[in-house]
Amino acid sequence: MSEMTLNAAVGQALREEMQRDSTVMMFGEGVALSRADLLTEFGADRIRNTPLSEAIIAGTAVGAAASGLRPVIDMLYAPFLTYAMDAIVNSAGKLRYISGGQFAFPLVVLAQTGAGWGVGAQHTHNIEAWFAHSPGLKVVMPSNAADAKGLMKAAIRDNNPVIMLLDMSLGYNPGEVSDDPDYVVPLGRAHVARAGRHVTLVSYAKTTLTCLQAAEALGQEDIDVEVIDLRSIKPLDIGTVLQSVRKTGHLVVVHEAGPLCGVGAEVLAQVNEQAFSQLKSAPARITSPDVPTPSSYALEQAFLPQVAHVVAAVQKQLGRQTVATASVAM
Amino acid sequence: MKSSAAEAVQLLEKMMLIRAYEEHLASLQASGHFPMTCSPQGQEASAVGVVSALDADDTILTNHRSAGHLLARGADPGRVMAEVMGKATGYCKGKSGSLHISAKELGVVLTSTIVGGELSMVTGVALAKKMLAEAGVVVCFFGDGAACEGIFHESLNLASVWQLPILYVCENNQWQAFVRRKETMAVEYIAPWGNSYAMANQTVNGNDVLAVQAATRHAVAHIKATGTPYLLETWTYRQRGHYSGDNMAHISASEQAPWLVLDPIAQCRQQLTADGTLTPALLADIETRVAAEIARASEFAHASPYPAAAELLTDVYA
Numbered sequence: 126m127s128e129m130t131l132n133a134a135v136g137q138a139l140r141e142e143m144q145r146d147s148t149v150m151m152f153g154e155g156v157a158l159s160r161a162d163l164l165t166e167f168g169a170d171r172i173r174n175t176p177l178s179e180a181i182i183a184g185t186a187v188g189a190a191a192s193g194l195r196p197v198i199d200m201l202y203a204p205f206l207t208y209a210m211d212a213i214v215n216s217a218g219k220l221r222y223i224s225g226g227q228f229a230f231p232l233v234v235l236a237q238t239g240a241g242w243g244v245g246a247q248h249t250h251n252i253e254a255w256f257a258h259s260p261g262l263k264v265v266m267p268s269n270a271a272d273a274k275g276l277m278k279a280a281i282r283d284n285n286p287v288i289m290l291l292d293m294s295l296g297y298n299p300g301e302v303s304d305d306p307d308y309v310v311p312l313g314r315a316h317v318a319r320a321g322r323h324v325t326l327v328s329y330a331k332t333t334l335t336c337l338q339a340a341e342a343l344g345q346e347d348i349d350v351e352v353i354d355l356r357s358i359k360p361l362d363i364g365t366v367l368q369s370v371r372k373t374g375h376l377v378v379v380h381e382a383g384p385l386c387g388v389g390a391e392v393l394a395q396v397n398e399q400a401f402s403q404l405k406s407a408p409a410r411i412t413s414p415d416v417p418t419p420s421s422y423a424l425e426q427a428f429l430p431q432v433a434h435v436v437a438a439v440q441k442q443l444g445r446q447t448v449a450t451a452s453v454a455m
Numbered sequence: 456m457k458s459s460a461a462e463a464v465q466l467l468e469k470m471m472l473i474r475a476y477e478e479h480l481a482s483l484q485a486s487g488h489f490p491m492t493c494s495p496q497g498q499e500a501s502a503v504g505v506v507s508a509l510d511a512d513d514t515i516l517t518n519h520r521s522a523g524h525l526l527a528r529g530a531d532p533g534r535v536m537a538e539v540m541g542k543a544t545g546y547c548k549g550k551s552g553s554l555h556i557s558a559k560e561l562g563v564v565l566t567s568t569i570v571g572g573e574l575s576m577v578t579g580v581a582l583a584k585k586m587l588a589e590a591g592v593v594v595c596f597f598g599d600g601a602a603c604e605g606i607f608h609e610s611l612n613l614a615s616v617w618q619l620p621i622l623y624v625c626e627n628n629q630w631q632a633f634v635r636r637k638e639t640m641a642v643e644y645i646a647p648w649g650n651s652y653a654m655a656n657q658t659v660n661g662n663d664v665l666a667v668q669a670a671t672r673h674a675v676a677h678i679k680a681t682g683t684p685y686l687l688e689t690w691t692y693r694q695r696g697h698y699s700g701d702n703m704a705h706i707s708a709s710e711q712a713p714w715l716v717l718d719p720i721a722q723c724r725q726q727l728t729a730d731g732t733l734t735p736a737l738l739a740d741i742e743t744r745v746a747a748e749i750a751r752a753s754e755f756a757h758a759s760p761y762p763a764a765a766e767l768l769t770d771v772y773a
Contacts, residue, residue, distance in 0.1 A: 130597060148508040148587075150586070170586060173617075175613065176609070176612060176613060177617070178609040178612070178613065180575060180605065180606050180609055181578060181606060181609035181610055181612075181613050183575070184572075184574075184575025184576050184578065184579065184606065184610070185575075185576075185579040185582060185613065186579060187575070187576050188563075188565060188575075188576035188578055188579020188580040188581075188582070188583070189579035189580070189582050189583045190579070191564065191565055191579070191580070192564075192579065192580045192582075192583030193587050194579075194582070194583045194586065196579070211569055211571075211572060211575065211606075212572075212575050212576070215567065215569050215572060216565070216567060216569075216572060216575065216576060220555070220557075220565060220567070221770055221771070221772070222550060222770045222771055223547060223550055223551050223557075223772060224547045224550070224551065224555075224557045224559075224565075224566075224770075225545075225546070225548030225549070225550045225551070225770060226548070226769070226770035227547065227557055227559040228557070228559070228564065228565065228566075229773035230773070231773070241545065252761070260771055261771055261772065268496050284772075284773035285772050285773050365562060380467075390547035423486070437604045448535060
C-alpha cells in the first residue's frame with residue numbers, strides 16, 4: 126500500500142493500464158501537460174492534445190474504441206460533456222444495440238464536477254443521472270483514492286463505455302492505495318464504508334464523506350449508522366442497499382445532484398418496491414435543490430448537503446429530538 | 456470488349472441494381488405495407504463511383520441514405536431489405552431498420568442517422584487504422600446538410616492536424632431534409648471549405664460515374680502518398696423526397712426537370728450505347744439479371760422471420 130491523493134491514484138491507474146495494454150491511449154484538451162509524465166513514458170502517439178472541440182474528442186474516442194483501441198478521454202469539466210452528448214449517448218451507448226452487436230466501445234470518459242471550488246454552474250454540474258438514463262453506458266463516481274484507482278482500472282478493462290466523474294474537492298484527498306497492478310474495483314459493486322445497525326445512509330462521491338461524518342456525530346448519541354458508498358451509479362448495486370435496509374429499516378440517500386429523477390429517487394423507488402414491509406420509517410433524500418450550482422462560497426455551502434442535514438434526517442426517522450437546527454436543503 | 460468498357464458496364468449494372476432496389480421499395484411503400492426509407496435515388500453514380508475505386512481493406516462510414524453505398528460495396532440486397540423490414544436475417548439482426556445499417560463484414564461500420572454522426576466517429580476509425588498500422592483508407596459519406604453541422608468543421612480540423620487517412624465524400628444533393636441547400640448556405644460548394652483546414656479538395660460531377668471513380672482514385676492516391684485527408688464533393692441531386700412519406704409537393708417540376716435530364720443511369724447508358732459498348736442485347740441481359748436479383752431479395756426478406764422477443768434485451772452491453 127502507498128499513500129497518495131485521489132488524482133495521483135487516477136494517474137497511477139492510467140500508467141499501469143498503459144503499460145499493460147498497448148492499445149490504451151488518452152487524449153483531450155491539455156492532457157500532454159496534465160499528464161506530462163505519461164507523455165514522457167508513452168510518447169505523443171498515445172498521449173495526445175486536442176483542439177477545444179469536445180464533440181470530436183468524444184466522437185473520435187467512439188470510432189477508435191470500435192476499431193481496436195481503448196481510449197480514455199479527459200473532458201475536463203462535466204458541463205462540457207453537453208457538447209459531446211451525441212457521441213456518448215447516441216453512438217457509444219446505442220450503436221452496439223442498433224448494429225445487432227457488431228461493435229463494442231471500450232472507452233472511458235473522464236470529467237470533473239462537484240461544488241466547493243467556486244467555479245459556478247458551467248464548470249460544476251452533477252449530471253450522473255443523465256448518463257444512468259442512457260442505455261449502453263456505465264457510470265462511476267469514486268469517493269476515495271483507492272476506489273478511484275480500482276474503478277479507473279476496471280473502466281479501462283471493461284468492453285463498454287464508462288463515464289467516470291471525479292469530484293474536484295476529492296482530488297487532493299490522500300488515501301492508502303494498493304500497489305497491486307491487478308487491483309481493480311469491479312463496476313457495479315457498492316461498498317459498506319461503515320457498518321451499523323440502526324439506519325442506512327446511501328451515498329457516493331463527496332457526500333459519502335458527509336455521511337461518514339454524520340455517522341460519527343450520531344455515534345455520540347448511540348445511533349449506529351451504516352454507510353453505503355455506491356461507487357457505481359450504473360450498474361446500480363441495489364442488492365447491497367436492500368441487504369442493509371432489511372437490517373436497519375431506515376434509509377436516507379444523500380447526493381449532491383438535484384432531487385428530481387435522480388439517483389436517490391431511483392434508490393428509494395427500488396427499496397419501496399422490494400423492501401417496503403421491512404421499512405420502519407419513510408425513506409428520505411438529502412440533495413442539492415434544483416438550481417444551477419452557485420459560485421459564491423456562501424451559496425455553494427447552502428447548496429451542498431451538509432452533515433447537520435444528514436444528522437437531522439436520521440434523528441427524525443428514529444423519532445429522536447432534533448439537536449441540529451439546520452433544515453434539510455431541498 | 457476492352458477491360459475499361461467491361462468495367463463501365465459493371466458500374467452501370469450496379470447503378471441499375473440500386474435503382475431497381477429503390478423502385479421496388481417505393482412500390483412496396485406505396486402499397487402501405489412497408490417501412491419508410493430515405494432513398495438515394497439519383498445519387499447512384501456517387502455511391503458506385505466512389506465505392507468501386509476502393510480496396511477490400513478500406514473502411515466506409517455512411518448515414519441514413521445508405522442503400523447505394525451498401526449495395527455498391529456488395530451487400531446482399533435481400534439482407535438489406537430484411538434489415539429495413541426489421542427481420543432477423545438483416546445485417547443488424549433487425550435491430551437497425553433502414554436508418555443506420557452497418558455491415559462490418561463488408562467494412563461498412565458505425566452507421567449513424569444523427570446527421571453528422573459519421574463525421575464525429577470517422578476520425579477515431581482512421582486514428583485506429585493509423586496507430587495499429589493497418590492498410591487502407593477510411594471513407595466517410597455525408598451530405599450537404601451534415602456539412603452545415605459544427606461537427607463537420609471539428610472533424611476536418613482534427614483529421615488535418617492529426618494527418619488521418621480519411622476520404623471525406625460530401626454528396627451535395629441540393630436538399631437538407633425539407634430545406635433547399637441554397638437557403639442554408641452562403642456559397643454553392645462545400646469542397647472549398649477544405650481549404651480552411653489545409654485539406655486537398657475537389658468538386659466532381661456526381662452524376663458521372665466514371666468521373667466520380669477517377670476523382671476517388673486520385674483522392675485515395677493523394678491520401679496514401681501524403682498521409683493527409685481529402686475532401687471530395689459529389690455534385691448530385693436527390694430525386695425523391697427526404698423520406699418515403701414525403702409527397703414532394705414543395706419541390707417544383709421546374710427544379711427537378713434539368714436534374715432528371717442529368718440522371719446518372721440515363722447518362723451512363725447513353726454514353727455506353729453511343730460508343731458501341733452497350734448493345735440492346737447486353738442491356739436486356741442486365742435488366743433481366745437485376746430484376747431476378749431484386750425478386751430473389753424481396754422473396755428472401757419477406758420470408759425471413761422477425762427476431763424473437765428475447766432479442767429485445769441482447770446486445771446492449773459487450
